[in-house]
Amino acid sequence: MSRMRLTQQEADPIGGLTAAPIVPIGAVIAFAASVVLTIAHWDEVGAPIAAALGIAFVAAAGVTASLSASPQFAPFTADRLWVIVALAVGGAIAEYISTIGANRYLYDDYGPAVVGLLILSVAPFCTWISLVLAGVLAAAVLSILVVGSAAATMTTVPLVSLFAVSSAAVLSLSAAAAGYSYAIVDETLAWQRDANRAALRRDAELREGIARSVQQSRISVLGREVLPFLAGVMTADRITVADADRARELAEALRRALKEGIESTWLDDLAATVRASRSIPVVVVDPDAAARDLDDDQRSALTALISWLGDGRRSSAIRIALAADTHGRRISVVADAGAEPPARRDLDRFAAVARAVSMRAEVDITGENVSVELSHVLE
């Protein structure tokens, strides 16, 4: 996907999750700025109700931004940005109305700064193009207020200069937001390209190593019994009854092993790996082999979750169940609590990653177990 259509939250889900607390911080600063600046130019305020309404709008915009960016409501959608910008611009309009006719300086108005600050706060969750658009449109709306303000105060400064001055805060902060979004997505995509190239280079040696380890697998072990037997028959003069019986047994075992081999998926292999390395029971229930439908990123997200749950005495047993219907897949990961059970905060990371790869995620923690429900809709 191009960097025009990607947000940091999508390209780097952990980065998006880490950035979430900056939104309430930005919202609090914006709210504080609106209160302090309203008090600072209180002598210009002619309509206290409008002034209070302005602060209320800023507070509403801040709360909306904070909630929108919180991990449980992820992913952040484009319409949320517009709601936040609309509320913040509402605050700027209310401030304008509160000081109409008495506003000496545009410089000490909080409106443009608050709109810009909130746009900057949500930069990790928006595409750079939407941030630019939000900034330009907000600046355009605020410019209309400048015309009214200039008419009221009868200033001698050219209107174009007033436009430039009044839009400086919102445009520069939006530019910062867009610049950040562009750069971080660009950095992430560049790393992903490098990582993919490195992975392709590594594949050859990986294949060799894996092929060697496949020799130890179920199929290979059986092969080691079958091939000497066939060699024996080839060099013998006669087939005995024992040979025929042994051939039947081996054929049955081979068929069974082949059938299991065909029907198993990467998830069974992962479960076997976790089982072997962590010595905890890992059960996969996937009658329809739904694990095959997951794409590479979804597999990585699930692998990270299961490996993490199986690590560090977090779980005493893990059960992974996949259910499929015509619309999509449901994946339920239930881990019985181990000696050091995981915290919700930790699991939220994995939920954020899952949401970034088009899966819905719900985390439920009880004293006995941890349950993560993932679902994705087939396109």
Next chain:
Amino acid sequence: MTLGLPGHLARDSMSRALAHAGHCAAWVCLGIGGVIGVIGATIDGDPGGWTGAALAALMAALLVMVARHPTVTSTLLYLIAGAATVLILTSTVMELGTRFDTTNNVVIALPMVALVLVGGAGVGSVIAIIWATLGYGLGEAAAFLGAALAGATWSPNFAAATAFGIVLVVRTFDGVTRRSDSRRETGLHRASQQTRELAIRHDYELRATARLHDTALSHLVAIAAAGSGPVDERLRDGIRQDLGLIVGRDWAIDHGTAAEGGPRMMRAADAATRAGGTPTETAATLETAFAAAANAGLDVQMTGDLAVLGVLGPGRAAALDAAVAQCLVNVARHADVDEAELAIGFSDGEVTVAVMDSGVGFDEREVPEDRIGLRTSIRARIEQEGGTVRLWSTKGVGTTIVLTVPEGGE
């Protein structure tokens, strides 16, 4: 695709992205400063406006240099030029004495904010905060000096202080949140590698499965069915040939790869000659398929040119060869005929091989679940190469299997 940034790159990437954000805001400030200067010069007739616009342009150009080559020299050069700009602008703007009461005004704020947002050489929150502090301090000092020269009142610039405050908050937040090391804990990069390994492992398991199925299962079934008695010579030859293909080799690895070397190529040439083709020494053929047919006592009539296999990569050609071999073995084993037709062709970027017989035919739905020849050795193999398998069979009339694979491949 790998999800997100790994822990070891996050610090540098975040630092660069935040510096870029600051630069974008600084360019907007300087651009607006330039516009105000030009308007002042043209509409107000103030010649100082041209100076202001030129200084803003100079700062913007130097900031481009800092962004492209963030060295200590370029950063210091920008800070010095920026401080000089603020000094000249303050003394000019405040000298007019009519418009602004103090240096806390929007015109002086624009270059001062751009100074704070220098970004600067090096990575990491601490270094970035040091450069921003230097930019803020130099800007205020220059404004103070400019105000003194103009005999005006100095006052801390609110916009510059706000910009400095935002830089402090954002850089501190970045530094603090990165300490929790949640990236390493989540292990996404590791998981991505593991997923890849699991996919390759599964692929090998499937190949090994198909290999063992082709070589061993039919012989085991034949031995079990034969019961006690002398070894059938055809069975003995079949076992000998299959074991000859795999014994002494790493059989799970050595499956249709390009690096298999001479002996296989020689046999390929033999088989092709038997089939009446005239391929070059290195061309892909249906060696395994013809050998399997000959071994099963099946007479194969071929139409088309084997040379079309040359458009396939060695791995894909080998997969097609093995799948066709399994088709022919199935004909010999189940169709109750001793001849089959094989047609090969190339069109629209795809190689198509059709295997036809006039045997007893069957209903695919009635094939028992545990019969895996069609599923593994034919369908799975071809689908792994991005191809398709179509099958038509009518009881008492015969069976046609059409295998299609796209050109290229490993």
